[in-house]
Amino acid sequence: MPEHHHDISYILNHLGEDHASYFNAVAPPIIQTSNFCFDTVAEMRTALQDEMGGYLYSRGLNPTVDILRKKLAALDGAEDALVFNNGAAAVFSGIMANVKSGDHILSVHHPYTWTSHLFDKILSRFGITVTYADGTDTEGFISQIKENTRLIYLESPNSWWLDIQDLEAIGKVARQKGIVTMIDNTFCSPLYQRPIDYGIDIVMQTATKYISGHSDTLGGVLTGSHAMMRKIFLSEYLCAGNGIQPFNAWLLLRGLRTLPSRLERITRTTQAVLAYLKSEPAVESILFPLDPSFPQYQLAQKQMKGACGLISFYIKAASAEKIEGFCNELKAFRMAVSWGGHESLVIPKCVSIPHNEFNPNDPNHRLIRLYLGLEDAEFLIADLSNAFKGI
Ligand SMILES: Cc1ncc(COP(=O)(O)O)c(C=O)c1O
Known part of the structure; x- marks a missing residue:
């Protein structure tokens, strides 16, 4: 079978699946385990040295979740993906990993409720400021960038007024200035918009919506470069413990088939x-x-x-x-x-x-x-x- 990582049918039906390792079952297994064991001290030492390098403990990597990560990364045209327990957890981790005290965030106005709660109620306690600006006016939006702007947060389309931002124009300016860009891409899903193609660094979606498709689980996704996903995994993901559980990851794999x-x-x-x-x-x-x-x-x-x-x-x-x-x-x-x-x-x-x-x-x-x-x-x-x- 040809391995076209950009072919949606290949991604949804084959990528990341290794049937021979689980009795040739067509449906992937739910590896419902908290823990993974080792035969030798040397193997355990290697696993502890890099928790993103192999299976150690399911707060980190888990094989069922890994199948999903591969598919979601490929759908977005990204190097890697992390899957969270819900969309809010993905937003939280993506933002927290990229700001520190004294930084400024430029956000599109009216982001999702709990995203603005994070900006207004939590980050404000740590000396991080946020400006909300109208993303339909690209020039006006970009003019709100400050010396200490470290993150630009987009949501295109927004989920009530459906207004959109010019991803290419904003992505370009942000790259020139070394500012990280993040977008809530839930409205479109990866099938209808691929922000990474326009120079956006981190793509978030709540998998609770179209990826699940059946209103029976929550989930959240971040995609981006290996380096960015690694940075988030080794800090916010492991520390907050907000990664998705194997059974919920399996429901999302099931949802993806019919997306x-x-x-x-x-x-x-x-x-x-x-x-x-x-x-x-x-x-x-x-x-x-x-x-x-x-x-x-x-x-x-x-x-x-x-x-x-x-x-x-x-x-x-x-x-x-x-x-x-x-x-x-x-x-x-x-x-x-x-x-x-x-x-x-x-x-x-x-x-x-x-x-x-x-x-x-x-x-x-x-x-x-x-x-x-x-x-x-x-x-x-x-x-x-x-x-x-x-x-
Ligand atoms: C646009 C948007 N972003 C983020 C979220 C948060 O996702 P979750 O409910 O999976 O935490 C939602 C949920 O309604 C949403 O509509």
């Missing part, structure tokens, strides 16, 4: 639902990076190979009650956080706005985010259409 088919289907569903929403009088406008109406459509086409699943729209509604009524009426769409699984979801921005502060003139109060799962498009559209009747 392309799931994204293809969700992409088709997304196009059908977008067309429907545009025809719906109660919809003011939609937000979706690969829709021609999107302000950054050209940039999205340049750096993203696809987009699907998450779409946001502004609903025409005079009160929070109307919006709540619409969401409560949906039956095919479940009301929940997260996304990336088989089940379609809805979440209105007004869920976190007290009723007496709701302002119908502020479009952001009327923003609704949908996640489209694996159901038939017609099934979802019928549900939306029924709920819109109450508006």
